Amino acid sequence: MKNHDLVIIGGGPAGLAAAVSAKDHGIDDIVIIERDKEPGGILNQCIHNGFGLHTFGEELTGPEYADRFICQTAARKITCQLNTMVMDLKAGPDFKTVTAINRKDGIFQIHAKAVILAMGCRERPRGALNIPGTRPAGIFSAGTAQRLVNMEGLMPGREVVILGSGDIGLIMARRMTLEGAHVSVVAELQPYSGGLKRNIVQCLNDFGIPLKLSHTVTDIEGTDRLCAVTIAQAGPDGRPVPGSETRYPCDTLLLSCGLIPENELTRGAGIRIDPVTQGPVVSDSLETSAEGIFACGNVLHVHDLVDYVSLEAAAAGKNAARYIRGGRSAAGGTIAIRPENGVRYTVPAFISPDGTDETVTVRFRVDRIYRNHTIAVYFDNTPVSRRKRPVMAPGEMEQVILDRKKLAASPDLHSVTIRIEAPA
Amino acid sequence: MILPPLFSFRISCEKENHTMYDIAIIGAGVTGCAIARELSRYDASVCVLERGEDVCCGTSKANSAILHAGFDAAPGSLKAEFNVRGNAMMDALCEELDIPLKRNGALVVCTKEEDRPALAQLLDRGVTNGVSGLRIIERNELIRMEPSVSDDAVCALYAPGSGIVCPFEMTIAFAENACANGVSFFRDTEVLSLHRTTEAGGGYEIRTVRTGTETEHIFTAKIIVNAAGVYADRFNNQVSSRHLHITARRGEYFLLDKTAGSHVSRTIFQLPSAMGKGVLVTPTVHGNLLIGPTAGDVEDKEAVNTTQSGLSALTASCARSVKDIPLRQVITSFAGLRAHEEGGDFIVGEASDAPGFINAAGIESPGLTSAPAIAERVAAIAKDLLSLREKADFIPVRRGILRPQTLTMEERSALIRRHPEYGAIVCRCEMISEGEILDAIRRPLGARSLDAVKRRTRAGMGRCQSGFCSPRTMELLAREVPMAVTEITKSGAGSAILTGVPPKPQKDGKE
Incomplete structure (x- = not known):
């Protein structure tokens, strides 16, 4: 011991x-x-x-x-x-x-x-995504492919489709292209990207790689090595829209989901x-x-x-x-932080009133893209601050900094609520 | 894609030049391997021809992994006979061959009052088949036993003798033990055709091709055992006019994370239908939760793909017997093909118009449970035909891969002092060490692919589904076999993990 x-x-x-x-x-x-x-x-x-x-x-x-x-x-x-x-x-x-x-x-x-x-x-693996089809070689999580290429000096594929527009997927679209592979498409189930804006610009747009939002993989073909995937539009319920399928011949599917x-x-x-x-x-x-x-x-x-x-x-x-x-x-801690109306979660989840730092940084993500919306903070039901943001997206973290003095000035405070509010 | 030859011919028990055998078994699934092991008791030369790169590559790797009690099969059928016999053999066998087995019991849940007669019929059938311990339990007792059972459950048939096993380990154990007792295994060896030789004494000529190549090879054997799964009808029909017709009946499954593994503790069946035993919910012997199978006949005998409709059907169906299944915890889905013979029963025995051609065909559920009993029967037939004698030096015992997780902390530390490779964790999800992976590669009939390592060690079978460990396992395979890393496959010929190495930039910066 x-x-x-x-x-x-x-x-x-x-x-x-x-x-x-x-x-x-x-x-x-x-x-x-x-x-x-x-x-x-x-x-x-x-x-x-x-x-x-x-x-x-x-x-x-x-x-x-x-x-x-x-x-x-x-x-x-x-x-x-x-x-x-x-x-x-x-x-x-x-x-x-x-x-x-x-x-x-x-x-x-x-x-x-x-x-x-x-x-x-x-990374979330394919199995957790419930994509039907066969289980051939050539399906990698984007991070595994990144390790193979960048650390082992190995090439996991030549003709690539990427599902999911998380940052690693976007980065790997560029990486695979630079290594001589052809990336035909990045499909994203959500109507927005899960990655940073700058990565979409630098890793996809700059290389002419199309990003298909609200699209997902609906079939995987190939008994030994992957030979094709089918991509279809996803309806509002997330289910594939019949008739919208496109088949992409490929030997590699990277997942960034x-x-x-x-x-x-x-x-x-x-x-x-x-x-x-x-x-x-x-x-x-x-x-x-x-x-x-x-x-x-x-x-x-x-x-x-x-x-x-x-x-x-x-x-x-x-x-x-x-x-x-x-x-x-x-x-x-006794002061709960309540994520509401577009705020998916907060870290931390609660505040200890006897903390000593001057400020408390609360980080969170929003549930969809918001343009010209406001991050509003309430102490119980009292509004204490509003900050307007031109764009908020699920792929990027947001934060609110609370002033400990203000918290201390409200001794009976039960909760701090953080909400996304529409412009007045 | 044509790959360089793999390595099965280099294994000591896979001899390239010895093409004449007393007995050739087609198929290294659980049935073929169980038969090989049983035949290895006798003084016969035996080979197993397998088109896959490993044993346990077909139906045996994708099924419910249940040791069935035996109440389901029609009385008087081979299924009933072999199921009950196989179940009874299993404890001693798993002990001998070091196969994980848990008798967790099964419940057939009845969710409608009007279905009670069907449940009672199942009980009667079980009693007729010789299954012991069966009884019908009422809702109160059922809820006490399985709190997650459906709110609609009225009563259930309880079968305490039902169990869960690892089908990979069982097949591999049979194969390794057969190998240790002198059976030759030819992996990557696909049988193209059979015909009876015209020579005196009979026998068969077997034309094979090395999987993924065009290299053909001829084997001859006095006896052929047809354990070719969904393809068994093809081989039977080449030598017998009594044709078989085997349909591939696809079953799709969900495998859930170990965090969901205790959602039920027994195997929960629904009332069976004409297409099979219905969707079951069961813990696996390794602690995951398994849901499935669906049942749908498919024309393509390679169609082990899952489908949108199949997975949706599973989601809907499993809720009928068990509530609140955490389907968000699915870590993978897969499909297997049952070899359904149109007569509905196993076909086990010598074909009446093809002397020395022994079928072990139509082995669908309860095939895993029945395998040792089928092997016993087939071996008895072969023994009579060739007047075989038992070997004095048969080794009945096989030790599996050492599992450090079964040791105490002190024992494990002592092991690591002797063999430091057991201190290096390669697969974080299942906590599998380098030592276990090396054992899987080095032992007879050792692993040569990522899937083969996975089936032997569970490395890559956890919640990250090999994202973390696959580059590390590839490194170990490349070093140990040894082989170029670009030759490593997921599951044999054509399934290379890599497409090469990136082009190296020239000194002047140009590619």
Whole structure:
């Protein structure tokens, strides 16, 4: 049995930034547990640029962005235990028990005063989409294809169709094209893209790749290797419109149909999960329903930009440090944040009135595209702020920053409501 | 796409030059492999010819994975006889061959008062067939046993002897044990045609082609066992004038995440119909929830595709017996083909006008349960025909892949000290280690494709459906077999995972 003040599960962008922050807030005994052979997580396969504009004021590639944080952890002599898989997490008031496995130590346990969950997310597989057809080779999640191309130097296909317009799918449309493949179409079930606007412009429009909104794959053909998919228009109920089918001969289908926070350990620890985000329910200190266990990054909710992951992770690191030093939970917040009218969820889900930060950042996503709508905030039934946004889209995160002084000025406050409202 | 030859000929028990056998079995599904294992008790030379790149590539890999109790088949039928016998053999067999089996019991749920007579009839049939422990339970008891059963449930037939097994593990276990006892397996070997030789002593000539190539090869055998699944009629009809007619009856399934695996604890059937046992809802022996099958006859015997209508029908049908099924937890859907012979029963025995041609045909449900009993019968026929004697050195026991998850923490750590590869997790969803994957590749009849690794280890069978582990498993296959990574397939010839490597830029920057 080993003892550590802080165990961070996952050495991707969230875990690294959380470690740096915890160290800077006075915690020395930190260990990051990473299952891969190097830290950096999924950034290592994101060799395109566009990372770090907010954090560093310059455009970096994924590995470069990761490297900044890897260097910061190294400079702080933070231990990152690589090639190690956490198998189990148990919550507890005095210590949390982390069970992990690797080649060198076998199975071992760590008692930690606090734990930060930073396991990231995974892609939704074909099976979860219920696309009928055969099950040939040539169907990949976009991220798996990205790994094969960018890290292994292998080519998963030549004639490509992409289902889903999540960011990885868009990025891979460009990547596959640059590698000599032909991407004939990107189909998206929703009437809007799930990805960033800039990716649609830079990865599809610039390469003449059509994006078919409200379209989905309705059949997959090929007994050995994929030979064709059928794409049809999706009606308002999401069902294919008869007669709208087009058959696309192809050898590869990439899926970019959503990301799912990877919360097996979280569930195993009995931590409450939000059914919308599929991440843990957290307070404004990013503490989960289990005392001393914090969460940040894509394990908490899927982010659009890694810069926000880093910010959130820094907050989690700071709060975990405070918990370890004070040994007191900030959980049990009493002010609920209610997502309403177009707001799908909020992170955090509630606010602890005795928090010490000057502001509370509430991040959320909207349920469809809104033009010239307003983000309205209410303290109970009293409107407190309105902010007009020219465009809001489900592919991009929105945020509201609440002033702690204003919260403190309303001692009987039960809930904060965030709504999308039409222009007056 | 023509791929370079795969590797089955390099396996020690797959001899390229030995083309004469006493007995040739066509098909390495659960029936063919069970027969191979049973025949390997005797002093005969036996081969198995399989067109797939692995054993367990057809109906055996896509079915309900149920050890049926035996109340469903018509009394007096071969189905009834072999089902009950096979069920009774299963505990000892699974022990010997290290096959996961759980006797979780089954319930046939009756949702309408007017269907009670049909349920009673099922009970009578079961009793006639020799199934023990059957009884009808009323709603109160039913709800206590299975709280998620439909609100419309009136009563149910309870069959405590029903169970769940892993059909991959069962087929592979039979094959590995047969292999250990000297049976030669030729994978990637498709039988094109059969004919009786004119030589004295009879026998058959078997023309084969290497799957994915045009390389032909002739085998001869004194006895042929026809365990060719949906194609068994083709081979029978080449040598016998008593024609069989096998229809592929497609069944579509949903497999749900392990988080849904305890939604029911027993196998929940609906009342059977003419087309089969209806849609069942069952936990699997590995802890997932399985829903299916639909039943629809298809002309194409390769039509293992799922359909929009089939999946919709499943969604509607499963709610009739079980409520609140978390269908959002579906991790994959798949389809299998039942080999339905038009007579409705198994065809097991020597064809009357083709001496030495033994059918194990029309093996649809309850084929998995019946496999050991069918094997016993076929082996007895072959034994008589060739006057075979039992070998003294038959090895009855087979050990499966070591499963570290079944060990205590101390045992597992000790294992990792001896073999560090058991400390490296490759498949995060099912927590499968590198050690298990290496075992799957290195053992006799080892895995050569991603699907073959999956069926042996469960790596890639979890909720991410191999998105995470497939590049890692490919690395291990490439290193261990060894083979070029571009040669690795999902499931044999034509199913290469990769289409190559990207063009390398020249030094001057041009491609």
